Amino acid sequence: MPKVVIDKLVKIFGDHPEKALKYLEEGKSKEEILKKTKQAVGINNVSFSVDEGETFVVMGLSGSGKSTLIRCLNRLIEPTRGKVFIDGEDITTMDKNALREVRRKKLGMVFQRFALFPHRTVLENAAYGLEIQEVDRAEREKKAQQALELVGLKGWENNMPDQLSGGMQQRVGLARALASNPDILLMDEAFSALDPLIRKEMQDELLDLQKKMNKTIIFITHDLDEALKIGDRIALMKDGRIVQIGTPEEILTSPANEYVEKFVEDVDRSKVLTASDVMKPPSPLLMLKDGPRVALRRMKENGLSSIFVVDKERTLKGVVLAEEALAAAEKGEKTLDSILLTAIPSVSSDTPVTELLPTIAESKLPVAVLDDNGKLQGIIIRGSVLAGLAGQMDKGGTADV
């Protein structure tokens, strides 16, 4: 069963939504409706579902309705029509008490401008959710403390929020959301107010945390890079409507319409990414003198199905596949000569990523990245292109060999 289901959700801002709803059904545009009825369409007939443990990213330009959408999930904004189910329970028809219980137990929220309580210490901020559930002091401080440690803020408990940098403040925001151990995290542009380096760091950390915690995360952003990096699936919004939902790969490779295409193109063109930005360090490697047994052992140790072979100058000589190495080893062969594949897909380190995509798509093997002298710089496997696209902020950072 999906964790969160959103069914034909509509939000109209204004005192008289009925007329606007009728126009919506007739397919009138947001502007037309605003002109005719003075009612603003926030979100328009949005449906999707999010699985447990999934990170679902909602992306769109300013004013596309992202914040409205995420606030309908915990009813900070009352939806005009449609349903929201969390664990199968309809949120939209709940009374105040039931809703409050869901907010307390199941939903943690992180805000764009942190929204920390300035009159409370870091620890008291992190403990807020538990405090209002009347968890006793020792218990809630323990849990808040654990949440703070999780986000790397040990030792800052007794500071006031304004003594912390932006990045640290948002860690407090994250800890506050995590402390009551909700299943679902709602993050509205949680990293947008941070400068690029800190932002990248927070993204990495969120990914790390998510590996440990396996929360269901609904993450809002207007930044495609962030969406690609963090999202298991991405929904693209425009004028309150969802234009496409898909995995990062689907969004990149088969944009549903011009709008998405433009979004995706913008990324490529604005920051020309090259092979060296998305490659991984090429290790482990084999030397020419190594035999099939060494090859097998290295692959086994590292969980690989193929391994590159180089000479002393790191010039690429070929690649060895696991099954062939096994066969050769059983035959008692001492050298790699018979099994060395030399027809390796390779690109130079300054090849733009857009041109890499076909090569990668065609090849079962990792793609080798060579410099001008044929020396091996790194390798590219399919996944790392996407990771690289998303992680391009730190151009060359982790990709150095």
Next chain:
Amino acid sequence: MSDIFKPVTDFMQTKIPIGSWVETFIIFLRDNLETFFDTATEGIETVIDGLVDILLFIPPPLLILAFAALAWLLAGRRIALFTFIGLGLIFNLGLWIATMETLSLVTVATFISLLCGIPLGILTARNKMANNVLTPLLDFMQTMPAFVYLIPAIMLLDIGVVSATFATVIFSMPPTIRLTGLGIRQVPEELIEAAEAFGSTPRQKLFKVQLPMAMPTIMAGINQSIMLALSMVVIAAMIGAGGLGGLVLRAISRLKVGMGFESGLGVVILAIILDRITQSLGKRNKKNA
């Protein structure tokens, strides 16, 4: 020419009996809530007299030191020094008893102002209707000449320290109501959202987020209320408040400029001490917030 307008002016001169309405209303209050007013009178009188007794029981040098120490604690060394010298001067001028009387009345009046004003301020912040009703009423309370409050005060409570307190309360309450409401409304929307997103009840939101964050503004309101209460001392003395205001009145009636100045100086010193101390309380709150 004037004949044409005669019916109109005649009509316009048919007096609307606002005055007698108010009178009827006050008499109605007096006749029907007599026991309430009697009990209130007794209660407030007891408290004020008790406070005066305590303040006068303590030897003045000791009390001066105690006030200076309090000022030091709350507002720092300079204010403490001022308190010490100022109160010393008051004692020296023979104004001690009158000052303690005034201080007691102002303290009790301010306390009642806060007791009613803060909840009303909260109400205006949370309820649009209440705000729409109270705002013009507050404008009215603040612009109506303060002397006018003396009449119903005497009618309801008879001449004496209690009706003086009543008039002072009415006159000094508006800033507390206004600034409490303002402080709460000024809490950033995002923080309200955060409080709600984590499942706060309206009460938790009020006590854990809105009020603490509004505290500096509320303190500014309290400060203004105290100052207004002090500005009422002479007027309140006309209906039996006694204290420094009483001395000023006496000086006026006897045209004794020196005595008038000295008593006035007492009011000023008291005002400065209370003002600086409550202001720095507000600032301290802001620092914490």
